[in-house]
Amino acid sequence: MVTAxxxxxxxxxxxxxxxxxxxxxxxxxxxxxxxxxxxxxxxDVNRMVVTAAADEIEAVKSLIVRQxxxxxxxxxxxxxxxxxxxxxxxxxxxxxxxxxxVHDGARPLIDPQLIKEVIxxxxxxxxxxxxxxxxxxxxxxxxxxxxxxxxxxSKLWAIQTPQAxxxxxxxxxYCKAKQEEYLGTDDASxxxxxxxxxxxxxxxxxxxxxxxPEDLIVADALLNAGQxxxxxxxxxxxxxxxxxxxxxxxxxxxxxxxxxxxEIPHTHGLEGHSDADVLLHAIKDAxxxxxxxxDIGRHFPDSDDQYKGASSLALLEKVRNILFIEGYRxxxxxxxxxxxxxxxxxYMPAMNINVASVLNMGAGQVNxxxxxxxxxxxxxxxxxxxxxxxxxxxxxxxxx
Numbered sequence: 001m002v003t004a005x006x007x008x009x010x011x012x013x014x015x016x017x018x019x020x021x022x023x024x025x026x027x028x029x030x031x032x033x034x035x036x037x038x039x040x041x042x043x044d045v046n047r048m049v050v051t052a053a054a055d056e057i058e059a060v061k062s063l064i065v066r067q068x069x070x071x072x073x074x075x076x077x078x079x080x081x082x083x084x085x086x087x088x089x090x091x092x093x094x095x096x097x098x099x100x101x102v103h104d105g106a107r108p109l110i111d112p113q114l115i116k117e118v119i120x121x122x123x124x125x126x127x128x129x130x131x132x133x134x135x136x137x138x139x140x141x142x143x144x145x146x147x148x149x150x151x152x153x154s155k156l157w158a159i160q161t162p163q164a165x166x167x168x169x170x171x172x173x174y175c176k177a178k179q180e181e182y183l184g185t186d187d188a189s190x191x192x193x194x195x196x197x198x199x200x201x202x203x204x205x206x207x208x209x210x211x212x213p214e215d216l217i218v219a220d221a222l223l224n225a226g227q228x229x230x231x232x233x234x235x236x237x238x239x240x241x242x243x244x245x246x247x248x249x250x251x252x253x254x255x256x257x258x259x260x261x262x263e264i265p266h267t268h269g270l271e272g273h274s275d276a277d278v279l280l281h282a283i284k285d286a287x288x289x290x291x292x293x294x295d296i297g298r299h300f301p302d303s304d305d306q307y308k309g310a311s312s313l314a315l316l317e318k319v320r321n322i323l324f325i326e327g328y329r330x331x332x333x334x335x336x337x338x339x340x341x342x343x344x345x346x347y348m349p350a351m352n353i354n355v356a357s358v359l360n361m362g363a364g365q366v367n368x369x370x371x372x373x374x375x376x377x378x379x380x381x382x383x384x385x386x387x388x389x390x391x392x393x394x395x396x397x398x399x400x
Contacts, residue, residue: 004101005102051077076088096167103162130160172194248385252271257342259278259347270385287319288319333389336388338373340382
């Protein structure tokens with residue numbers, strides 16, 4: 001029996017996203033869907049254990065169900081380090097498992113044939129990893145950033161995943177590392193520490209790990225390699241969608257005024273079940289509408305006490321993840337706040353930054369503005385504040 005551990009509990013620090021990179025769209029699906037599909041396509045793999053951040057377990061389970069993999073997948077909460085996440089996954093795997101395969105959820109372009117080859121090597125050599133020869137010249141440097149040595153390139157290989165091991169061997173290596181509080185950079189390094197040589201299996205330069213925004217662009221290009229320009233252009237044209245959002249809340253005493261996640265000094269605040277951030281409510285409705293996924297009332301009903309007083313920025317993050325799971329990327333947002341008072345111009349830059357940061361967008365992709373009604377209507381009478389939002393989204397990671 002062969003069990004594959006898929007690591008998907010990352011935090012996206014180097015991606016600069018503030019959320020899990022494996023949930024980001026690649027083509028028409030999240031990165032993790034491509035990874036799971038590739039591993040499932042290898043007939044030698046009998047089941048998978050997926051590690052996920054505690055607050056993303058339900059999202060990951062949803063992806064697994066949509067791919068029809070629930071019969072062969074388990075999801076386990078990860079730790080704050082990759083090694084701790086894998087240790088959690090190992091606890092679910094029988095002691096007598098023949099082979100345990102470990103693969104990064106952020107390597108979506110792995111070839112199922114390579115998975116088969118590394119498993120075959122592990123059956124013979126106990127431990128095997130995919131790797132490719134290093135193309136660049138590698139030098140070591142000191143603390144002052146002076147070169148101290150030039151390494152012999154012919155002996156250097158860049159290690160990839162999957163990595164495959166005899167089940168008892170990997171469990172022993174992890175147990176020893178835990179006892180000695182040793183934190184390695186990959187699974188093979190733990191196995192090396194117990195004196196077991198690791199066999200190299202030739203991998204592929206296509207098997208990239210998505211770590212930075214540039215990696216996502218490269219992965220998208222590789223995914224689309226071989227597709228005709230006409231078909232690619234058609235797919236991209238078909239994938240652009242537009243949504244419109246509108247919301248209004250009554251002004252009342254005894255409440256904070258929060259707009260775009262910014263607390264604004266004022267005599268009145270907005271009435272509502274959550275923090276009543278009318279601007280973010282309009283943006284969320286526009287995003288959900290563009291993706292044909294209902295509205296915020298459907299996803300965060302005011303009858304549910306867990307959303308009472310909830311931060312609209314936190315709910316915007318949930319909407320972002322919902323869109324990403326559906327394979328959408330946000331292109332731009334244009335929104336207008338309608339309020340007679342207070343003056344909002346000083347707070348606009350902070351609102352733009354908040355929205356762009358939560359949605360992983362550039363500053364030039366978000367435009368928030370405000371207007372009055374010259375004293376007309378409910379806004380002019382200072383009875384309430386309204387907001388309009390228009391958004392565009394694209395299916396997948398491709399840019400127009």
